[in-house]
Each structure stands twice: as structure tokens, then as C-alpha cells.
Amino acid sequence: MPTKNANKVNQAWGKRPPPSRGPKPALSTTEIARAAIELADAEGLEAITMQRVARTVGVTTMALYRYFPGKADLLDLMIDSAGDSVPNFGKPTSPWSTRLKEWARRCLAIYQNHPWFLEATSARRSIMGPNELLWMEAALAMLAESGLAAADRHSAFLALIGQVRGHATFQETKKQGESTQEWTHDLAHVLKSEADRYPALLKALDSGAFSKKPARAFDFAVDCILDGIRARVK
Template sequence: MDVLWDSEPAPARGPRRGLTREGIARAAIALADAEGLESIAMQRVAAALGVTKMALYRYVPGKAELVALMVDVGIGPVPDIAGTGRAALEAWSRALHAVFARHPWATTAVVGPRAVGPHELRWTERALAALAGTPFTGGEKLDAVAVLAGHVRAIAQQGAEEEIGQAMGAVLAARAGEFPEVSAAFADPGERNAALDFGLARILDGIDAEISRRS
């Protein structure tokens, strides 16, 4: 939390004086975009910046803090989304999906208990604002945002693993008798890559229905 929310350390003399936490995070993001989250190591990020590993520790104490910074810098400023209600929630969800599409490693980095930075918290603030005026409690609003974000993340991760789905098609072609329902579903896929739209529509339908029921 200190790394995400506290002020930058005072500039240092020598080769470290040009370093910032955001600059370090962006160098790590470029590496993760190209090679995945498993490629992140303080030594490699330091090399990309042309400094020693020890020079980074003044700004980022370790890899866990670095990944937290990467997530917050990677998600970036909250998008300009107008209004409230269903349209705003859908626009927010699609904007989040675009972030995961740009940074596939983030679908893994955001899983589990973790610190949240200012950019990410402003995204949450915007999603909650879209639910202003609804009969939901604060906890229910947070749950609704979590469900939307979870769907978006899962679909983005699925898209990053599309090659696995293609390989499964070849497996099922030889084992249709053993897995008849799965084989039939793969054989009649309907519109391709529609899972994001389908899931968003069902979640938002459910939110709308619950608002109407309480009203």
C-alpha cells in the first residue's frame, strides 16, 4: 500500500535520478506484455532501464510491490463514461476488457487478496457511481461490480488461451462418442467470440430485474 499510495522517494544522484515508480512499472509492463508475468524479475527490469538491481529497491522493495504497481499503471486512468445505469455499466465493463486485452498478464495479477492502487480504485468508484440511485446496499453494489469484473477477466483470460480451445477441437473430433454433448457444442458454436456479450447481457439483465423487483 505504501508503494501504491505514498509519495515518490526524493530523487537520488547518479544513474538513479531519472527513475520513478511509474517508469519502473512501465518497463516491467513492456516486458510482461512481450513475455508474460513469469518473465518479471527485478534484475531484468533493472537491465531494461540500464541500472543495477539495487537501484530499483529505493523505489520498489520487491517483486510483489512491482506487480502491484504494474496493475495500477497498466489499468490507467478511469475512462470517461457518462451517466448511470445499464449503459454506463456496460461501457465500463467493455473498457476493462480492453485493458485486459492490452495486458493479458493482468488477468493473473489481479487474482487473490492484494493491495489496490489509485487508478484501480477510481475505476471502482466509477462503476459504483453507475449504480447510484439503485435500491442496493453498499455491499451489494460492490458485489455487482465484482461480478461484472470477474466475468470480464474470465473472458479476457479465455481469449488469451484461444489456442487451447482450437487444440481441444482436434481432440474432440476423435472422441465424439465419449463426450457427445461437448462435441455437439463445439460443432455448433453459433457466433464466435460472443461470450463477453452474452455474459454481460445476462448479468445486466439480472441487475435490472432485481432493481425492478425491489422498486
């Protein structure tokens, strides 16, 4: 059976040569990754084992190792395939900030459409795949239009992707807990009994801030980042 170090290159780059022995592969690695994505979407990342994926695509477990040296390699291609090809983020004539905000929204959609994506990308140890890097390339190109210095564009990108991942984490945590209404009710009960200690929190709660739709909170945070970028380049 292949060792853990059989392939250090992200499988999405397609650098591993095809096997020289055995029958010609009947499936492509992309087809297998797509099937694995559907399985993970339906049952979570824990369902992704070499045995389970092999059954899903109709091959033996040992045959699956001819396509992927190990599970980590399969996950690499799943991650890179989850976002599809980099789309347009609005008309080229639209302001860079409008297109970058659309980039952030579509990036968040990947996490929302594939709940396993956050966990998978957090555990990954290989470099990003070509499609992921194209998403990053698109963001940096738009940031270049902003007038930010080249050395600052990556920091701005990290602020944006950090907001995307932070929002995705918060939303995933909420799915596993009680509803927003229940959580807000419980928080109100605690805060009102300790009003002297938490006046700012209580004021925010009374304003209805905790009941706002998540999409509004996300847009507000992204707008703050974009406003900060504009302020720096003035």
C-alpha cells in the same frame, strides 16, 4: 538488501518516503513501471526480475532497490498503471447499464492488452492501488444509479468483474492450446461417439454455439448480469 517486509503499502499509493541517502533519483517510479509493463507485454511476467528491469531502464540492480523494496512493489505499480486513468464510459445521460457494459468491455481490454495482468493480480497480496480503486468506484457509482440497495452493489460488481476475469482466463487458456476449430472438431468426435450421454452438449455443438466469436459470448454474459440487476430493482 531490503527484506520482504520492507514496505507493506501498495507502491502505487506513493506513501514510501524518498531515500535520504545517495544521489537524487534520475528516474521516477512511474517511468520504471511503464518500462516494466512494456517488457512484460513483450516477454511475459517471467521476464520481470529486478535484474532484468534494472538493465532495461539503465541502472544497477541495487540502484533499482532504491525505487522499489522488491519485485512485489514493482508489480503493484505495474498493475495500477496498466489501466491508465479511468475513462468516461459513454455520455453521462446514457443509461447506467449502457455505461456499465462499456466499463466491462474496457476492463476486459486491460487483460487482453496485458496478458500478464491476470497472473499478476491473482498473485498480489497488497491492497489495490488508487487507479484500480477508481475503476471500482466508477462501477459502484453506476450500480447506484440502477436502484440496487447499497449492500447489493458490491455483489453485483463481483459478478461483473468475475465475468471479466473468467473470460480473460478462458481466452488465455485457448491461446496456449489448440485452435478453436481443432478443439471443436475433437469435441465433436468425442460427443458423437457418446451421443446418449451428452445430448445437450451435442445439441449446443450442432447449433454452432462453440464457434461463436468470444466477444459475442462476453456481451451475452454481461447482458445476463445486467438483466438480472434490472429484475431485482423492479
